[in-house]
Amino acid sequence: xxxxxxxxxxxxxxxxxxxxxVQKKYAQNPPKLVVILVGDDPxxxxxxxxxxxxxxxxxxxxxxxRLSKNVSEEEVLKTITTLNIDxxxxxxxxxxxxxxxxxxEKVIMTIDPQKDVDGFHPENLGNLYLSKETEFLPPATPAGxxxxxxxxxxxxxxxxxxxxxxxxxxxxxxxxxxxxxNATITVCHSYTxxxxxxxxxxxxxxxxxxxxxxxxxxxxxxxxxxxxVGIHRHENGTLCGDVDFESVSLKASYIxxxxxxxxxxxxxxxxxxxxxxxxxKWKSRIF
Ligand code: NDP
Numbered sequence: 001x002x003x004x005x006x007x008x009x010x011x012x013x014x015x016x017x018x019x020x021x022v023q024k025k026y027a028q029n030p031p032k033l034v035v036i037l038v039g040d041d042p043x044x045x046x047x048x049x050x051x052x053x054x055x056x057x058x059x060x061x062x063x064x065x066r067l068s069k070n071v072s073e074e075e076v077l078k079t080i081t082t083l084n085i086d087x088x089x090x091x092x093x094x095x096x097x098x099x100x101x102x103x104x105e106k107v108i109m110t111i112d113p114q115k116d117v118d119g120f121h122p123e124n125l126g127n128l129y130l131s132k133e134t135e136f137l138p139p140a141t142p143a144g145x146x147x148x149x150x151x152x153x154x155x156x157x158x159x160x161x162x163x164x165x166x167x168x169x170x171x172x173x174x175x176x177x178x179x180x181x182n183a184t185i186t187v188c189h190s191y192t193x194x195x196x197x198x199x200x201x202x203x204x205x206x207x208x209x210x211x212x213x214x215x216x217x218x219x220x221x222x223x224x225x226x227x228x229v230g231i232h233r234h235e236n237g238t239l240c241g242d243v244d245f246e247s248v249s250l251k252a253s254y255i256x257x258x259x260x261x262x263x264x265x266x267x268x269x270x271x272x273x274x275x276x277x278x279x280x281k282w283k284s285r286i287f
Pocket of ligand 1 (some may be wrong): 141164167168169172188189209232262263267
């Protein structure tokens with residue numbers, strides 16, 4: 001039976017560490033994260049509330065700006081521009097998804113890359129591509145996955161990794177982060193023929209497809225490390241991922257649960273990025 005990669009536990013440890021740093025170094029000028037929430041999607045409201053609670057645990061100030069679902073794109077961009085120049089604001093998140101009339105690309109492009117704690121801005125993703133990982137804010141979910149693996153001392157260098165899914169902010173980004181750590185990467189997507197072949201050769205598998213429980217025990221090899229990014233709700237209200245936990249956990253050496261795996265690590269990475277953005281801001285003032 002697989003060991004659990006416990007994102008909840010590691011995220012709590014990260015909040016304690018961050019809160020100690022904030023108390024020690026920034027008691028008079030704590031970092032501040034502002035989340036813009038457009039509309040009344042209940043799932044988004046839960047995510048935003050989790051972010052507020054996590055900020056509190058980490059000693060980071062938080063503010064949520066709630067805008068109506070009918071707000072114009074121009075108004076959203078104006079709100080971001082105001083936050084960009086507000087010295088008291090360290091990080092800005094616009095909760096996705098947005099109503100159809102608002103372009104997520106335009107929104108992301110408008111956020112100051114130095115305040116883009118989601119790590120979605122092309123400047124931050126470009127620095128990931130150039131392997132300049134220490135100089136930028138990494139995309140939150142992939143950064144959380146790396147921390148989860150490292151905290152469990154799972155070796156990455158030299159390992160065969162199969163990633164299922166190639167979205168900009170998850171699949172493609174985690175492939176680069178693992179490549180930068182000297183793994184050999186295969187990225188599978190909806191056109192990949194015979195996915196099982198790649199999964200069976202993988203020491204580590206990361207699944208981010210948005211397809212409920214699509215990876216099953218017979219598709220993976222014994223001892224594999226499995227990271228499940230997906231989140232789905234069963235009709236009875238319980239949650240599951242893109243991986244069939246029951247069958248895969250019988251063969252894996254380590255596996256992330258859903259909930260309690262990648263989800264809490266994503267939020268912890270946002271908070272870590274907020275501290276990182278704050279440290280960069282204060283360093284640049286001192287020198
Ligand atoms: P996207 O929809 O942007 O991308 C999905 C990817 O999966 C695409 O590249 C697609 O391929 C690929 N794919 C879909 N079906 C298959 C299939 N049958 N076989 C192989 N590949 C397939 O999703 P995201 O990356 O944004 O998110 C993925 C999941 O992770 C979602 O459930 C989302 O809710 C969750 N998520 C969870 C987070 C967390 O913090 N836990 C954070 C972010 C996302 P193609 O490109 O060919 O279409």
